[in-house]
Amino acid sequence: MLFYLLLVFQANANAQIDPAHCRYPLGMEDGRIKDHDITASSQWYETTGPQYARLNREEGDGAWCPAGLLQPSDTQYLQVDLGQLTFLTVVGTQGRYARNSGKEFARMYRLNYSHDGQLWRTWKNRFGNKTMEANDNAYVSVIKDLHPPIISRYVRLIPVTKMPTTVCMRLELYGCPWHDGLTSYSSPEGQLMMPLGYFLASLNDSTYDGAHERRKLSGGLGQLTDGVIGQDDFRVTRQYHVWPGYDYVGWRNGSLGSGYVEMEFVFDKQRNFTSMKVHSNNMFSRGVKIFSSVSCSFKPRLIANWEAEPVEFRTVLDDRNPSARYVTVPLGRRNAKALRCRFHFADVWMMFSEISFQSADTVIPTQITPVVTSPWPKEESSMPTTHKTVTNPSAKDQPDDGNTPILIGCLVTIILLLVVIIFLILWCQYVCKVLEKAPRRILEEEVTVRLSSSSDTIILQTPPVPPRVSQMDHPYERVFLLDPQYQDPAGLRNKLPELSRSAETSACGGGYAEPDVTQCTPHQCFQSSVPHYAETDIVSLQGVTGSNMYAVPALTVDSLTRKDISVAEFPRHRLLFREKLGEGQFGEVHLCEAEGLPEFLGEGAPLPDRDGRPVLVAVKQLRADATNNARNDFLKEIKIMSRLNDPNIIQLLCVCVSSDPLCMVTEYMDNGDLNMFLSQREMESTLTHANNIPAVSLSDLLHMSVQISSGMRYLASLNFVHRDLATRNCLLDRRLTIKIADFGMSRNLYSSDYYRIQGRAVLPIRWMAWESILLGKFTTASDVWAFGVTLWEIFTLCKEQPYSLLSDEQVIENTGEFFRNQGRQIFLFAPLLCPPSLFELMMRCWDRDIADRPTFEGLYQALRPHVVQ
Structure with missing residues (x-):
């Protein structure tokens, strides 16, 4: 059983790789790749040898330089041995700076790679280009994504020039270990679908790097191991400017002379296989289904014969759900270095986008007969079966005393391995908690935060921003972004003057100074107000309940007492649970009925007329296992919320803080959130009335837009930054009154609206401004950007997600185009229901230049005249 658990853990650890997250520096800069693993075809001097080709390092004469002038016909190379098979996704290069004395760099380069150091292949991108652009100066690093990625142990970087010149280079490689161990697969070539109509x-398989002969692919890897998962509709691709069906490799039933597709897989070493995962399309309306069954044979050595008894697996076909899905095939913990699998057709077409294997690369030595017993034993025991070769008929009667110490030693080793694994898991959990408690980075200046009460002004001395931590301190820090400029906010501020103003309190509206220091005319303030940046670390974006608590820049409160909370304590027993709305790491959001709440709050309470029925409220509750930091954050959130008072902002009604668990009670609206409300409606017309479909009018949509702009205008006047403005965070009552809330992030219903950064936080990237994604800066200006996207949602009646044709990674890449501002950025299309003047207003909200975006006051004034009073 211990052995089985060890294999299960190993299988879970080796899950399908994701190129979007596999972006770790592999050790050139921080020295984990040793000098003896870096070689070159030549070097100019001893001090420009390959060991000095480390990104951002200045040892020796500052870089690797091949001997002599590099000619266009030369093939000089820098070679790196990564020590193991690696999934390589990013390459970073620099020239020779040498403390301002160097000027050599390479403008272009090629990549060769090899699994074994003998057979070398040349990388080419998805369009067949083999050359990558590199540097245009000696000091700035250039980060290039590899599309497709490389699976290799040895990498050669070959500088390319069009004229004789001196070349020097520094290098970093990014990726992660290739745990699959797969070195090649062979299969029939993919085919062309030509349906009528x-x-x-x-x-x-357009990126396959092996041999292609007689309609057979052999000896290479390609799209089935590039980490790109195909979509439900195989005609829709995740890549730009490629043909329909690009993400899948597919075959037609009957075209291969059999009812199956045969594939062979070769691995780096003998492994103990637990399962195979095949991502398969199931768009049965186009004659595509997952395979009906699969039969896999095993070969312990490449020169051996295939073992006689295969593993067979029959799938459960689904004719109701057309979604593409992973099919997991159990492999019975069989030992092999090569597999041959036959996938049987279930319909006209069969299409795969990814195949991965879960295995342990350490094989327990056992003697296996040439005929292996069935991997599906009739016994119900979950213990693995041991197969023995009987060499003497009387051996079974002899005591096996000689093997007992070996068995005991194996068991002790396995137990020690499990103890180490459990320790590593606990240590990883501890590290994650430390990251969650990391303090927010705030501006290097004194700032004042003015709340709604003029007598409650908090003045803070903010700590200095710590110096940038080197890669040596955090060798596994991920490269999230796609361009070297994105990794250095200081460099971006030099390129973007408007960012440097974030360190200066604006004298006109949008800064955090007191109003009486304003030294400009109202007209100047309205035209030139640049909202102040609230510098915030992405790690701390999520609130206590998983919701996005309003961000008051630089707000810290050392201690909170009951007198700091301006709302009353409500009897806890009067809250009756209805349903859970969502949950976060340390808290939950519940929909409850509050008995006697109108009488408790008295006249003037912001409650709907319920005709004596209990009032619906949203209750945020802190979990019992919450940390002290989470408890303090919860109390701070109460203090912030208790100061908000606006008709279009959800209001804190009362609290339950006299005992645990801590609770805050806020308004909840009868019609739920705006996204759900609009997605169930059509525009007002004779047809919708005839079909009894709920309808809304253009006037209704404009009225909603004005209310949201009014609520955000109020938050902006207090220098509050919402950070998650969207229709899912706008609640609606029966009179179509909008109230801006903040718990959309905690609801599973909207989990697809958030992009999860591995082990850190979730971000609503489809609503976020470019500077928020690239620099982690959230301001009133970034809220304006989100307001533009929210308007777009409203006038599409929330029928689709923003940028619905782009994957999350493509949305991030598109954000980089906004920064580069070279005219390649993709904007949201104009909704059919949207007046042209209103779409122009949306486009202004998405202006690349922060200072040119309208203020919420300006948006409110522009929208209000369109609403019929």
Whole structure:
């Protein structure tokens, strides 16, 4: 059983790789790659040898330089041995700066790679180009994504020039270990789908790097191991400017002369296989289904014969759900270095986008007969079966005393391994908690935060921003972004003067100074107000309940007492649970009925007329296992919320803080959130009335837009930054009154609206401004950007997600285009229901230049005249 648990853990650890998260520096800069693992075809001097080709380092004469002038026909190379098979996704290069004395760099380069150091392949991108652009000076690093990624142990970087010149280079490689161990697969070539009435879909393996002969692929890797998962509709691709069907490799039933597709897989070493995962399309309306069954044979050595008894697995076909999905095939913990699998057709077409294997690369030595017993034993025991070769008929009668110490030693080793694994898991959990408690980075200046009460002004001395931590301190720090400029906010501020103003309190509206220091005219303030940046670490974006608590820049409160909370204590027993709305790491959000709440709050309470029925409220509750930091954050959130008082902002009604668990009670609206409300409606017309479909009018949509701009205008006047403005965070009552809330992030219903950064936080990237994604800066200006996206949602009646045709990674890449501002950025399309003047207002909200975006006051004044009073 211990052995089985060890294999299960190993299988879970080796899950399908994700190129978007596999972006760790592999050790050139921080020295984990040793000098003897870095070689070159030549070097100019001893002090420009390959060991000095480390990104951002200045040892020796500052870089690797091949001997002599590099000619266009030369093939000089820098070679790195990564020590193991690696999934390589990013390459970073620099020239020779040498403390301002160097000026040599490479403008272009090629990549060669090898699994074994003998057979070398040349990388080419998805369009067949083999050359990558590199540097245009000696000091700035250039980060290039590899599309497709490389699976290799040895990498050669070959500088390319068009004229004789001196070249020097520094290098960093990014990726993660390739735990699959797969070195090649062979299969029939993909085919062309030509259905009548539909466009063509080419289902070939376009990035395959092995041999392609007689319609057979052999000896290489390609799209089935590039980490890109195909979509439900195989005609829709995740890549730009490629053909329909690009993400899948597909075959037509009957075209191969059999009812199956045969594939062979070769691995780096003998492994103990637990399962195979095959991502398969199931768009049965186009004659595509997952495979009906699969039969896998095993070969312990490449020169051996295939073992006689295969593993067979029959899938459960689904004719109701057309979604693409992973099919997990158990492999019975069989030992092998090569597999041959036959996938049987269930319909006209079969299409795969990814195949991965879960295995342990340490094989327990056992003697296995040439005929292996079935991997599906009839016994109900979960213990693995041991297969023995009987060499003497009388051996079974002899005591096996000689093997007992070996068995005991194996068991002790396994137990020690489990103890180490448990320790590592606990240590990782501890590290994650430390990251969650990391303090927010705030501006290097004294700032004042003015709340709604003029007598409650908090003045803080903010700590200095700590110096940038080197890669040596955090060798596994991920490269999240796609361009070297994004990694250094200081460099971005030099390129973008408007960012440097974030360290200066604006004298006109948008800063945090007291109003009486304003030294400009109202007209100047309205035109030139640049909202102040609230510098915030991405780690701390999520609130206590998983919601996005309003960000008051630089707000810290050392201690909170009951007198700091301006709302009353409500009897806890009067809150009757209805349903859970959502949950976060340390808290939950519940929909409750509050008995006697109108009488408790008295006249003037912001409650709807319930005709004597209990009032619906949203209750945020802190979990019992919450940390002290989470408890303090919860009390701070109460203090902030208790100061908010606006008709279009959700209001804190009362609290339960006299005993645990701590609770805050806020308004909840009868019609729920705006996203759900609009997605169930159509525009007002004769047809919708005839079909009894709920309808809304253009006037209704404009009225909603004005209310949201009014609520955000109020928050902006207090220098509050919401950070998650969207229709899911706008609640609606029966009179179509909007109230801006903050617990959309905690609801599973909207989990697809958030992009999860591994082990850190979730971000609503489709609503976020470019500077928020690239620099982690959240301001009133970034809220204006989100307001533009919210308007777009409203006038599309929330029928689709923003940038619905782009993956999350493509949305982030598109954000980089906004920064580069070279005219390649993709904007949201104009909704059919939207007046042209209103779409122009949305486009102003998405202005690349922060200072040119309108203020919420300006948005409110522009929208209000369109609403019929």
